[in-house]
Amino acid sequence: MTQYISFADENFNSMLTEARKISLAVATEQEIILPTMKEPFVEASYDDYQQKKKIRSYLSGLMSQKEYIENIMLVTDNGRIYQANNEPIMKKDLEKSAMRKALETERSGIFYNREEKEVLLGCPIISGGKAVAAVVISLNYDIMVATWQIEPLDAVNIYIYGPLDTLFYTNTVEKGKEAQLLSLVEEVGDNTGYLKWNGEKQYFIRYGADTETMTTISIIPYRLLLQDADKLKWKFLFIGMMAVLFAVAASAYLSGKLCTNLHKLTESMREIQNGNLSVRSDITAVDEIGLLSGAFNEMVERISLLLEEVRQKERLKREAEQDVLAAQIEPHFLYNSIDSIQYVAHMRKEEEIERVAVALSELLRSVLSNRNEFITLWEERVYIENYITIERFKYRGFFQLLWDVDEELWTYRIPKLLLQPIVENALIHGISTRENDGVIQIKIFRQEKDIIFKIMDNGRGMSRDQIEQLLTEVTKKNKAGFRRVGFANVLNRIHLIYGEQYGGTIYSLEDMFTCVELRLPGEGEKDAAVGFDS
Structure with a gap:
């Protein structure tokens, strides 16, 4: 009690x-x-x-x-x-x-x-x-x-006193005796003991919560203590006997079931040990052995898939080695061919063709010889400038390429050829139709914790439907990978490398302008030893 x-x-x-x-x-x-x-x-x-x-x-x-x-x-x-x-x-x-x-x-x-x-x-x-x-x-x-209103305390008189000994709660119907009870308890001078209350012997318990200034006094008739004790003794004895019987029966049942399932799982493991990867455990019990059986089947399935993947990779590796051997001569042949064009153009004083050949040679050498996945923004600028030199030979109309970049960001590392497809789209689909006043501007700056890239042109622009169709291409894939759309490919590369929270969008107005905006994390890698002329 x-x-x-x-x-x-x-x-x-x-x-x-x-x-x-x-x-x-x-x-x-x-x-x-x-x-x-x-x-x-x-x-x-x-x-x-x-x-x-x-x-x-x-x-x-x-x-x-x-x-x-x-x-x-x-x-x-x-x-x-x-x-x-x-x-x-x-x-x-x-x-x-x-x-x-x-x-x-x-x-x-x-x-x-x-x-x-x-x-x-x-x-x-x-x-x-x-x-x-x-x-x-x-x-x-x-x-x-309600915490006091539980069945074991139905026969207990509860008195809760608040500050200044005012009654907070009681489950009795008597009134006017609260102060008298508190005085009797104070006379005993202890938190537990016996007193005479309502004409019979009572046992009291006093709890005082100093932090909350609340005092609880519980009064239990002595006669009920003995009565409840006898009842509880027989109840606990009965419960104890039933618990023992249940434990013995449950142990016998669970032991037999666990041993049977463990034996099945052991046999399956022996089959796997002998090299039979087609075996699977058929244990469906909803217990720890069932979980082990499911994990066992999943493990065997993964081993089978990994073995098949290893075989496929070995086959692809052999094919790739053959392709590499066949392709080793191609860049060397291509460089020699471009050098021949450059030499003939120089001898014939075709300066424009010579410049294009030099730009193409430098572009190819930089892209093919630089195997790094990430390059500095300055190196990306060199790629784009060489590309623009080549395209000026194709498009006879005059156009400008303007750079507006924060000085500190020239050493910021980005995925190789990330901006070139955007510039190419701006040239081919944007300002190629203008005669002499085409402008492509690349503006790069830091915005809070991110780096913002804006590639703008004053070309033909796009309608809202065209923009929505282009943005839709980002989520479309085919068997060969990403669809070969410059903007969609760039955004998918950003999502793969940096996560879905980074990417880009397009702003445009027909016959006015187009602006492609990319957002990359500001804490990217930086090359501390990249030199360039400002």
């Missing part, structure tokens, strides 16, 4: 202690609560609405899954009220005795009205040495006292 009473008392005081912790957490909150309390009162506005919404969300989170807390309110000295729920607060509610005490208290405390079942925990918010607001937590009286 003592354990039941102790358990109920701990539950009761734990609710009060948790509510007090919440009130102190609200009173000392530095980011949402205290800054708001210090702000001067302003008539209803959108900012005030947003602040109330933020505070309501914070208070609602504190009382989540705590059904014994009905509401958490903040009442400032200038009349502002913030609360966790949406129920309106009437002026008469603030004028109730318990509420006034909770709002005016100078230290954290409990205030209640037993007749109205109103329980409040008040805590002042101090700023600059004075109280600027009060935290008031409304507790559900019925839920709190």
Whole structure:
């Protein structure tokens, strides 16, 4: 019986202690609560609405899954009220005795009205040495006292006293004897003992929670102690016997089942050991052996797939080695052919053809000889400048390529040939139709933690439908990989390397301009030893 009473008392005081912790957490909150309390009162506005919404969300989170807390309110000295729920607060509610005490208290405390079942925990918010607001937590009286309303305590008289020895709760119908009982317990001078109450011998237990200033006194008739003890003795004896019988039966059943399944699983493992990868375990039990069986089947399946993958890779490796041997001569032959074109153009004084041949040779040598996946932005610029030199020979109309790059970003590393397809699209599909005033501008700058790339042209532009169709290409794939669309390929490379949170978009207006914007993480690799002429 003592354990039941102790358990109920701990539950009761734990609710009060948790509510007090919440009130102190609200009173000392530095980011949402205290800054708001210090702000001067302003008539209803959108900012005030947003602040109330933020505070309501914070208070609602504190009382989540705590059904014994009905509401958490903040009442400032200038009349502002913030609360966790949406129920309106009437002026008469603030004028109730318990509420006034909770709002005016100078230290954290409990205030209640037993007749109205109103329980409040008040805590002042101090700023600059004075109280600027009060935290008031409304507790559900019925839920709190329900911890005492359990079957083993039906025959126990419970008395809970609050501050100043006022009665908070009792499960008895007698009235007017609460002070007398408290005096008798004080005379005994101990937390447990015997006293005479209502004409018979009683056993009392007193619990005092110093942090919550609540005292609980439980009165148990002595005659019931012996009666309940005999009943419990036979109940426990019966329960113990049944538990032993059940344990023996369950052990026998589970042991037989586990041994059978373990034997099956062992046989399957022996088959695998002998090289038979087609065997699978057929154990379907919903227990640990069943989980092991499922893991075993999954492991064998993966081993089979890995072996097949190894065979495929070996075949592809042999084919790739043959392709590499066949392709080794191709770059050398291509370089010699371009050098021959350059030499003949020089001898014939075809300076424009010579420049194109030089640019093409440098572009091919840079791209084919540089096997790094990531290159600096300066190296990407060299690729693009060589490409533009070649294209000027094709498009006779004059056009400009302008660079606007933050100086520090020239050493920022990007995937090789990331910008070249965008520039190519801007030239072919954008300014190729203009005669003499085409402009391609590349602007690169840092924006907060990201790097922004903008490739703009003053060409023909695109309609909204064309932009949507182009963006749709990003998510389409075929057997060969990504669709061979420059912009879609670039975005898919960004998604694969940096994640879905990075990528790009297109802005355009027909017959006016097109702007491709890419976003990459700002913490990319940098080459500390890249030289270039500014």
